[in-house]
Amino acid sequence: MSGFTVGVAILGGLVLAVLVAWNAWTTRQLKPRQADQALPRNEPGEEPVPVEPVFDAEEPPLPMPEKKPGLDALIDALAPIAVEHPVAGEAAMAALPATRRAGSKPFAVEGLNEATQQWEVPQAGQRYTAFQAGVQLANRTGALNEIEFSEFVVKAQAFADAVNGAAEFPDMLPEVARARELDQFAGGHDAQLSFTLRARNAAWSPGYVQQNASRFGFVAGAIPGRLVLPSSQAGNPPLLVLSFDSHAALSEDPAQSAIREVSLSLDVPQVPRGEQPFARMRDAAIGLAAGMDGAIIDDNGQVIAAEGLDVVGADLEMLYDTLESRDLAAGSPQARRLFS
Missing domain, CATH: 3.30.1400.10 (ZipA, C-terminal FtsZ-binding domain)
Structure with missing residues (x-):
């Protein structure tokens, strides 16, 4: 075999190796991010065995209201x-x-x-x-x-x-x-806020989203693809809702479901001002975006900076004042019924 033939063969092998490595890297990049693996306790000398975390979509159930708000001459x-x-x-x-x-x-x-x-x-x-x-x-x-x-x-x-x-x-x-x-x-005073978190690079799996959201107090809701931040008062609506494609949550293999966007929403009139729902929404949005390598975007696909969120918060304070002046304070039984 001539030196030229050997050189071509070596070059071909190198190209093939590069292609294999590039393909493996691309596959890892495209694979949805997974929830962190939990390590069980092992005996000394044993290799740790990773275990895929299991998320129960049924837990924990939200408390049901004991009584619906009564009739009120105001509304x-x-x-x-x-x-x-x-x-x-x-x-x-x-x-x-x-x-x-x-x-x-x-x-x-x-x-x-x-x-x-x-x-x-x-x-x-x-x-x-x-x-x-x-x-x-x-x-x-x-x-x-x-x-x-x-x-x-x-x-x-x-x-x-x-x-x-x-x-x-x-x-x-x-x-x-x-x-x-x-x-x-x-x-004129009905505010339903929503931010979208979009993955910058690799997509997310449902388990990855739920694991990160749980760090901010979110739990699985009754609807697939819906996580909620429960109210501190039993029977009240959730403070915030984090939702994503229900088809991904219902997939036969959720770990392989690719989620590129999740929505974080606040129904302002339904939640008491004292719960500080917007501050918690702002913190959750910023924290999730940082932890999941995502960006906070508006309805036009434009990235929202933290300063932009602060402006929204200031406007909300004026809305709260207006609702209270009408005896329809956010989160009150009357407001919850009117804005439903």
């Missing part, structure tokens, strides 16, 4: 229902309509408990000396309209007849006008 059209004699809870429950909505608006009936003198949803084993029916004036679907008000009257009157009560209804036109004004206010 409900109310119709008092007088009865001559106390009504058993079982009879009141049987008289309730099959649906708890009038059009797109929540409808409810409450009874004045004879023993506690508190308004509550009728319950078995209790007696009630009066009732009130109510329909919500506005929510995120819009203001109460004339058709919905009429449906409210029909439902409330049917309940009153069933318990031998007398209902007194407010005038429709003033209530509908009040609903429109409330809806206009809500529409």
Whole structure:
């Protein structure tokens, strides 16, 4: 074999080796980042055996609310229902309509408990000396309209007849006008913030996202691909939500699912100001971006600097003040119902 042939063969081998190395490097770069491996305790002299961490999508369940916020004249059209004699809870429950909505608006009936003198949803084993029916004036679907008000009257009157009560209804036109004004206010002060975290280089696996998010207090939500930062108050909505593609979470092999973006969101009117949700959102966004080699971007794909987040926080403080001046403080039962 000539020297030239040997040289070509050597050169070809080197090229092949470089290609193999480059391919291996590229494969590692494209493979989604995985959660850190946990090392079990080993006997002296034994090699540590890595174990892939397991994340239980079912834990821990969020606490369920004990009671829905009651009717309130601030955001409900109310119709008092007088009865001559106390009504058993079982009879009141049987008289309730099959649906708890009038059009797109929540409808409810409450009874004045004879023993506690508190308004509550009728319950078995209790007696009630009066009732009130109510329909919500506005929510995120819009203001109460004339058709919905009429449906409210029909439902409330049917309940009153069933318990031998007398209902007194407010005038429709003033209530509908009040609903429109409330809806206009809500529409101008409804803030739902969202930041996107985008991977700069390698994509992320679901386990990698969950492991990093857990360092900021996030836990698995009830929906695949949804992590939540629970409220400190049982029954309240989560402070923040971190979400990603549900298909990646439901994949047969989640470790190989490539996630390039996650969304971090805050429903401002739903969360009390005292929980400092935006400060925690800001810290989580910056911390996750740094820990996961990601960038914080806006809806236009532009990178948001920390200074930009501070500006948003200052604007939110003014929004909180405005909501409180209207007796609709963020996180209050009234605000949670209005902004839903």
